[in-house]
Amino acid sequence: MKEYFKNTWDGLYTAFVGMKITFQHLFVPSVTIQYPSVKPPLPERARNRLYVNMADCIGCLQCARACPVNCIEIETVKAVPGDEVGNTSQGKKKALWVTKFDIDFAKCCYCQLCVFPCPTECIKMTEVYEFSEYNREDLIYNFTTLNLDEIREKEEKYEKFQAEKEAQKLAAAKAKAEAAAKAKAEKEAAEKAVAETKTEETQKPEESKPAEDEKENGDSAEKE
Numbered sequence: 001m002k003e004y005f006k007n008t009w010d011g012l013y014t015a016f017v018g019m020k021i022t023f024q025h026l027f028v029p030s031v032t033i034q035y036p037s038v039k040p041p042l043p044e045r046a047r048n049r050l051y052v053n054m055a056d057c058i059g060c061l062q063c064a065r066a067c068p069v070n071c072i073e074i075e076t077v078k079a080v081p082g083d084e085v086g087n088t089s090q091g092k093k094k095a096l097w098v099t100k101f102d103i104d105f106a107k108c109c110y111c112q113l114c115v116f117p118c119p120t121e122c123i124k125m126t127e128v129y130e131f132s133e134y135n136r137e138d139l140i141y142n143f144t145t146l147n148l149d150e151i152r153e154k155e156e157k158y159e160k161f162q163a164e165k166e167a168q169k170l171a172a173a174k175a176k177a178e179a180a181a182k183a184k185a186e187k188e189a190a191e192k193a194v195a196e197t198k199t200e201e202t203q204k205p206e207e208s209k210p211a212e213d214e215k216e217n218g219d220s221a222e223k224e
């Protein structure tokens with residue numbers, strides 16, 4: 001019986017000792033937060049997920065060139081005359097359609113090196129750091145604002161423009177070659193005509209010489 005009460009007391013005592021710290025913390029201010037509904041403030045220079053404001057992107061590729069892990073892929077198509085690509089918020093006229101702007105966040109090391117060279121400051125770090133995915137492909141973010149049909153249209157338009165320009169260049173080169181050939185032929189004809197005239201002039205005195213000789217012979221005969 002004595003043993004029974006001792007064991008009961010030991011159980012209650014150890015539970016009380018274990019709960020002592022818990023009871024103490026009921027009366028001190030809380031140092032924990034209710035994450036994820038409450039989030040801790042981020043340090044000033046925290047590096048998180050990138051965001052690209054495509055309205056300001058001019059497709060200069062400087063961010064992609066600066067990236068040490070090549071996780072930014074950009075493709076552009078030149079605007080053709082008549083296209084209105086628009087201006088950046090700083091008033092710079094855009095000349096390229098950005099048909100692809102992908103960032104693979106599975107490769108990104110959050111070094112922020114892509115942010116500094118951007119001339120329009122349109123690529124920047126956000127405060128988003130919770131974006132895990134089950135598939136790696138889902139970490140490739142596509143920022144372009146053009147849809148597939150629009151991209152195809154821009155590409156076709158540019159190809160057509162290039163083909164027309166090439167045809168014009170060829171036609172101009174052909175016309176130039178023809179003009180040069182014509183000028184050369186005219187020059188040769190003129191030189192030939194001059195040469196023939198000269199030949200005729202040098203032959204004339206010889207042809208007229210026998211006549212003069214005959215005339216001289218006739219005069220001498222008359223004198224005799």
Ligand code: SF4
Pocket residue numbers: 050066067068069070071072103107108109110111112113114115
């Ligand atoms: S943060 Fe660094 S690794 Fe990530 S896209 Fe920018 S340059 Fe590349």
Ligand code: SF4
Pocket residue numbers: 052056057058059060061062063064074117118119120121122123
């Ligand atoms: S550096 Fe800036 S403007 Fe140039 S392609 Fe990158 S995001 Fe666009």
